[in-house]
Amino acid sequence: MDVVSLLFSPVTLTVTAISCLYFLYWYGTSTFSYFRDQGITGPKPVPYVGNIWGLWKENLPEYDKKMVKKYGKTFGTFDGTLPNLYTIDADLIKSIFVKDFDHFVNRRNFVIKRKIFRKMLSIIQNKEWKDVRSSVTPIFTTGKIKQMSVMITDCANQLVPKLRAIAEGEGKFDAKLHFSAFTVDVIARCAFGMTIDNLNGKDNEFMTKAKAVFSPPANKSPLIMIPFTFPNLMATFADRIFFPKEFEFFTNLLTDLIQQRSNSTEKYHDFVEVATNAIMEYTKTVNGKEMPMWDREEVDEIVISQSMLFLLAGFDTTATTLTNSAFLLARNPGVQDRLYKEIIEKHKHFGEVNHEMILDFPYVDHVIHEVLRMCPPVIRVERGCNKEVTYKGIHIKKGMVVTVPAFPLHYNEEYYPDPYRFNPDRWAPDSDIKPNPYAFMPFGMGPRNCVGMRFAMEEMKIALCTLVKNFRFFPVAETPETMQFEDGFLGVAQPIGATVGIESR
Template sequence: MDNDVNWSLTFSLVVASLVLFLLYRYLTSTFTHFSERGIPGPKPVPIFGNLWGIWRVNLPQHDRDLVRKYGKIFGYFDGSNASLWVTDPEIIKAVFVKDFDHFTNRRNMTFESKIVRRMVSSARGQEWKDIRSSITPAFTSGKIKRVSVCLHSYKYKLHSNSNFSLKLKMSTLIKACADQLAVKFDRIATTEGKLNAKIQFSAFTMDVIARCAFGIKIENLGEKDDQFMAKAKAIFNAPVNKTPLAVIPLIYPKLIPILGERLFLTEGFQFFIQLLENLIKDRTASKQKYEDFVQVATEAITEYTKEVEGKSVPKWNVEEIEEIVIAQSVLFLLAGFDTTATTLTNIVFLLALNPEVQSRLYDEIAKKMEFYAEVKHEMLIDLPYVDQAINEVLRMYPPVPRVERECNKDVIYNGIQIKKGTIVTVSSFALHYDPDNYPEPEKFNPDRWNADNKAERNPYTFLPFGMGPRNCVGMRFAMEEIKIALCTIIQQFHFFPVAETPETMQFEKGFMQVTQPVNAVVGIERRTAQ
């Protein structure tokens, strides 16, 4: 009897050991992918690959450390999935532009939500091409300048419309939001003398998008009871970003539906989807023309056609059009809100620490104002030093820390083989701080971007908005917004460091899709007449 028990126990241990061994082999079977090709990289661990602990790190610094240690081309594993990291400008050019047809898609996330799948940032293959082509007209510089909107008072109920309607150019509307921001700055300068920049710029960018994109005016924006802002912020700084669950979409994307999409598509995300669904339903029942982003995008997507038996017919049916419009509108709101607010925060922070740059910026804006009298779209065209300063801020603190493409066909560049299914990852921070591209990279120096220096630099060393056909479709809108806000506040206010101002910008730890500044407090005072 004892022999039977011992034999059974031994057999069970052997089977368990064999199962664990096979599981280990399965989980690590891809880990020789790069070493077999002579490509260096950090040593991966089972299940997590190189992602263990990523939810606890400062992502910009973490990525820069990796590139410093392993070079401009190295292998990395998201779980068992191979990812080739590159900061080599020639490979970046090939992946993002020259051979874009081999790298059309971004990483594939297994979300069942049609809204998420139809976002231009998530769509794949031909569907991405069709959606991108259909919505691009809504982001042209002409639309930014000329589109008009009807504003409605909004306090979390779409039916609380006021009776006034204003026909305004979009750039004029952005200026109106910037003027309101200046009023807030004036009050803060008078009463407190120091500014939490991210809070104020977040309210400003949300105001701009709510008005320009959706034709709504939020009455209590930025106040304590403002759920609109609270839900938007929660999406970018969600608690899940600081836990191991943050890496599940990268390691095992097929687990997303099993774990529940709401774990990743939070309550805030659902709030904005519902907001857009209600807004579109209201508009369907109304004959009023709004001429905001939702209206322009709906018209552009509706007019997009395909060829069937030699005839041009609508590409999408009514239900599909609504899904695509909601998807792009939610993306426009969320992506434009936080990235632009972060960039404006970083600008003010760096200007506070670099008074000579701030002075030059003020002089250029003041000179323009002598001719134009007020900030407007036309004056933004020729502000070279403003452009230089913005580019330098985007170099030092790119809002999106990583840019990715998925390889759909085996290719070889300079002896480096990239297999189908491999993710190519570019760390924006590592690329922008490479001393081969930017001497003294820690130094804030807008003159890097003057005409002569810019002409000598490889253009594929700067990716704040991505690169190539799949770059940020809202880039023109974002730059218009940033310039109008900057010109409006710099001519009125002076920023300077205070005790709470850190020596360098600090970012939230965690697996963040958009960098989140912390402690971005600067001094503020109204400028005296000069």
């Protein structure tokens, strides 16, 4: 038999086909013994896609609770072939997010090369993250937040006559729609110095585009597997699926804004101005000399990226929390009455809802904490491991991911007795059982937590005090018994059917 005949003989072809299939199978499952070898349980992974398979149809908050119930506080899963350790163990959370932060500086490594997105604080890594984070942190100092609170109060006051018309008309409202319009107004004003009157036009371009960038349909389809299964493809084409063309509206808007500002001497006190100044002032030492860290082009890209990110990270999370607050207050009239009475007492002293009034107002803090506990907007918080480490016999290798699912953490009876009860008093200093600080993660945890947390709290407190002072919320036929969230692989838990009754006080 000659060589060609041997190569193409049925036996050779069969052996080759079997070897190829075996190699493909091995390649798509080669990491799957990672947790098993350490005695860590978890759901069975599917070759190549791991445990991402089917998640686009799941209800993530309920799915995560189910997983913890089945596998315990800590278990192993696979995103594609990448090991991902899930945990709601407060000791482990403390070690990973706080104590050993230098092992877990970043989130997972999605390769994104597209301009603007590649410089977003949430995506950049290691030293670049540290530099940009230190330069944007001054945007959220007490003084700057106080300045921005004037704009927030203005937006909240504009919301009142619009809701008054509804209260005196239909008597019920789509909370998510109205609070989204409010938070877009706040971000547009505080981040970009733009005044947009969203609530007068449901089709306002800014609002429509903001919504489109927030819920790309890919998150509810099998396409969601691409970035997890083939992260490198993200850099080539998949980012187009997850960053729809509506993004261009905002990048163009910000590029124009920055161009106009460079020819103007006017003061705006918004994120763009504060961030540009802070980022330009940031220096590095070269040969013993202090030099600007970034050139002008880099400064502009970093500023546009962060402003864009603030819109993305700040608009929907805050609107969702206000929606959940209106729902929970409607379902818990005792809490709402007490909040109203305390607001009236404060109001007598301060004369209006403003920064000073909410500064030392524990009950409104406790109400918002309890809303964020029961309805954490960000469903999962994660870290990528950049230096291997072992805890309680669990080896976490470089490159893998650790995820904290917020819903099962916030509903764990050990941390929160009677977890399905809306009880703001559990946050009071004299409460019998003090919540474990490492078991509360609505804003993440540690040095890489939410940089906009203080701004978000200011905005939500001002909005809630303004609303409860003027209106009473109550359940109507459409109001669900308990808050339900949309299915799909979503970053932010989207409330369903958040229609709430409203009447003027």
